[in-house]
Amino acid sequence: MxxxxxxxxxxxxxxxxxxxxxxxxxxxxxxxxxxxxxxxxxxxxxxxxxxxxxxxxxxxxxxxxxxxxxxxxxxxxxxxxxxxxxxxxxxxxxxxxxxxxxxxxxxxxxxxxxxxxxxxxxxxxxxxxxxxLEEVARITGSPLMPRITIWHALNQRAIARRYASEHNLCYENLSLIVCHLGGGISVGTHYHGRAIDVNNALDGEGPFSPERAGTLPAGQLIDLCNSGRFTRDELKKRISGSAGLTAHLGTTDVQVIVKRIEEGDTHAELVLDAMIYQIARSVGASATVLYGKIDAILLTGGMAHSDYIISRLKERISFLAPIYVYPGEDxxxxxxxxxxxxxxxxxxxxxxx
Missing domain, CATH: 3.30.420.40 (ATPase, nucleotide binding domain)
Known part of the structure; x- marks a missing residue:
């Protein structure tokens, strides 16, 4: 074929x-x-x-x-x-x-x-x-806004199946947390072949990323929308495209940011560590979905090449389950x-x- x-x-x-x-x-x-x-x-x-x-x-x-x-x-x-x-x-x-x-x-x-x-x-x-999603995962505090999923489904599932194959296991029998660390960040809870919980990684949920804002304070967002300072399209870009690391630091390139940190840029260090903190917090939340019974945590995406990010992320989440790193995407x-x-x-x- x-x-x-x-x-x-x-x-x-x-x-x-x-x-x-x-x-x-x-x-x-x-x-x-x-x-x-x-x-x-x-x-x-x-x-x-x-x-x-x-x-x-x-x-x-x-x-x-x-x-x-x-x-x-x-x-x-x-x-x-x-x-x-x-x-x-x-x-x-x-x-x-x-x-x-x-x-x-x-x-x-x-x-x-x-x-x-x-x-x-x-x-x-x-x-x-x-x-x-499990039905319980769809409910938010407003009936007008149920949770939706926009995530790196193709790569997350491919990496989960790759992990299973490498360990002579069946993906459909596993409980996994898979983190795609790219321009957007998605943290998926995979239970027996289904992603039963995962954030909307495109326009407003989960950790902030190199170019996306992640979860924002709702009240402040409403005030900003009604401030008259920005058009609708400009506000959309401040959620996805011109947000996250690029909004704080002017670049999405993690290597450039790490070099700035090595040269003594304490603000860059704070912002990058804040992103890592939010990723870890999302992984911890996903652990509760699985009642703490996690076979493995899989880290993938372009930022998984960064020793700075992976080493600090492991410090925060390694107590939850074994961690396997698959840099890039398949x-x-x-x-x-x-x-x-x-x-x-x-x-x-x-x-x-």
Missing amino acids: KILAINPGSTSTKIAVYEDETPILVNNIRHTVEELSEFPRIIDQFEFRKNLVLDTLEAKGIPFDFDAIVGRGGLLKPIPGGVYEVNDAMLDDIAHAMRSHACNLGCLIAAELATLLPSCRAFIADPGVVDE ELEALALNALGALRGELPIQVYQ
Whole structure:
């Protein structure tokens, strides 16, 4: 089976070509700010990114003869995890999605490219809107605002399955806490194959991150919204995009911040330690969801490369359970293997409706 996996991100489009379980191409197509500034909306980048995928395959000498094309899932309505075949209902919902993110382009590009081949199928897998919350986890103090989940479902689940495989265990039998430490931070409580509690890592819940504000004081946020100082779009950016480390310190680059700390910047140290503190606090809260019975805590994402962050985080949470670190993300491999499992009949293909 030959599979093309496509993962659109805010400043890149990552692609991989797999023959069965073997990667034959992994490529990161980077986009400059100047290139993307030509497009008023993210959805307008569709043709640009699609053509870059085709051009890259041609330049690398990869024949366009795939059994499946799988894209990163977008911000659809809440759905259970798994593999979904792209259909008209999904494409329509993405076209009218209330939240804008580059991941919304994944199913659009996959569907369009699949039409170029006679028997190629288009899939998504474990999109960021996967919702497997326990009912008790949905309730907030206001009936107008139930909790929703927007998180790194694809990578969290891939890392959980990787941990299980490495230890000859079954993911569906484990109780895990998985932390994705990237531009956004999601802390998921995985119980027997379901993420029964996880924060909305995009627009306002959980730890603050390099570019997102996390949970904010509600009263002060309401006052700010009614102050007249900012437009609605400006306020949205102060929650996601221009928040977190970049709002405090002017950069999302943890290496740069750590260097500043080493040079004596005490404010940078306080802010970075505050983020680590909030991550640890979220892990501790997740431990209560599992009644303290945790098989392992898994740390993943780009910031898991940072010894500064990981060492200090371990100091706070190591008493809870064994900790395993998986720096970076396995999203392209996860996409490809989900598509392969669907083609082989090993994973059920779910219908989006």
